[in-house]
Amino acid sequence: MKIAMIGSGAAGSVFAAYLRKGGADITLVDPYKEHMDKIAKDGMKFTIYPDEVYHLTGFKTAYTADDIGTMDIVIFMTKANQLENAIQGAKPCVGPNTVLVSLINGLGNDDKLLKYYPASRCMIGSGVIGTALDGPGGCISTPSEGVIMNFGALENNDVTIAAGKHMEECYINGGCKAVFREDVLPFLWKKVVVNCTVNTVCAVTRLKIGEVEADPFGQKLFHDVIRECCAIANAKGVALDADEFIRVDHQHIIDHISDYYPSMAQDMLWKKYRTEIDTLNGAISDYGKQFGIPTPTCDVLSTVVRCIQNNYANQYVDGTRK
């Protein structure tokens, strides 16, 4: 099967490297010319942290999807806010049986695919892998323990199952523990609810997960976010029970990664990056307005984060009065 990776930055390159290592026929598409040219000429240096280094060859590369021919599978790995443009730009390589896949983190990617293609040809998923570029022509994977790639079809049929099985096989052969799930939406929603909860509350309070949980008001904030997210998930047709989520899934996070600043807190507190707020609590807020479901905690937290990420340079820091 021919697979295109639309968006081959850090995450796209790593996700494609595992597939190529597992034998997939891969075309990388990215406007980052030096990266594309280097891979086309010399192959890709693929590092799996800490000590595996592979030299992968046989990639096809292109700056756009205009002339790469019709693909069997098109995977999108752009930033979430660029996904719609990428879907439009990828039209030349999409035939009547092509399966469209988003492996982008966060909410709403399925809705964007569904604006252009039927559910019978769409898949979504996400990876739990730290990724970085290693100069033009290289990329580094820092995988978590256990299953690190999950995906599934919005509608299971011959076409999506064939694509999903093929991706699963290539990933596993390439050394990436991947699962093609029959019912991927509840799985992805749970991940999103975890992220909306610990990421955002820890970022705004500037505390680690366990420190928030240990404070009665912090724990209340966690639970408020969980309840709002579960209400939205239910409205989207995904059954998630807030009490059970708090008892099982949230508790699992508390038990395992309490001494930790989640990624959004890292983005906000020291990396000073733009956060993923728009596809997490911001998306919950948007769905809340769409469905008429109150999501006040997510509304306030996402507004706070959006304002802070516009004002990193102005923020009061470290006892130094500006």
Place this chain on the structure above:
Amino acid sequence: MYLVDRYKAHMDKISQDGMTFITPDGECRLTGFFTCERACELPVMDIVILMVKATQTDDVMESVMSCVGPETVLVSLQNGLGNDEALMKYVPADRIMYGSGVIGTELPAPGVCVSKPEAGIQMFFGASVKSAATDAAGKYMEECFNAGGCNASFEDDVRPYIWKKAIMNSGYNTVSTVLRLKVGEAMADEHGRGLITAVWKEGCAVARAAGIIDLWPLIEADTQNLIDNLGDYYPSMAQDSLIHQRQTEISVLNGAIVRYGERFGVPTPVNFALTEIILAIQGNYGRQYNKVKA
């Protein structure tokens, strides 16, 4: 005039040498204060004015009650909402007054204080329930304040003044604190300004339900004034939280808007969420990430 405070060096200096009082008009020395560290050292007073933080009212009242007689009027000039109700468990409402000042204040050294008043009315107060006792106390305070150079107003209905000030504070003060930004920086960002405005609108809805006039036009008209006067400052709650790492006045600002909202059936989700965030933060100052990491 009897001053009561635990800050002993300040009390001693005033009792020995008087108080150096610095205003935009100049500096003067005021004498004739009696000072002590605890209210239980005082005789029964005609008027007792509370200027402790609102969250400390209950802590000091046990001692304060020893100088409160059957005719004494209690006056809260503390920030926030609900200070009048906090006093009702100690004396009847017809002996309670409350109000607030619009004056920047500093205490640069023992025995020295600075006043930075705004233009217009600088001090307003009124009775919880009007009575002969509150009328007499209110007129006397108004007279002394005005004779002392402070533009004070003894109001028939003080609630619109108190609520407007508390609602405005709940907006720019609390939001600046959560954002760690100066008032002007918060107001210049669409999200920051949106959040502040949402707090204000909820507060005004609660005030209307409480039978107070619609404060929104007054707040809207005062917004540019706020940016001009306070834009370049960290407001008091931000100072408490960011600089001094002490308990904030959240419970008598946004927290009080939430409580009154519940009482009058007005939803206040934005104030509620901000209150929770500040409460979580102020219990964890020592743990907060507060460094520039490489």
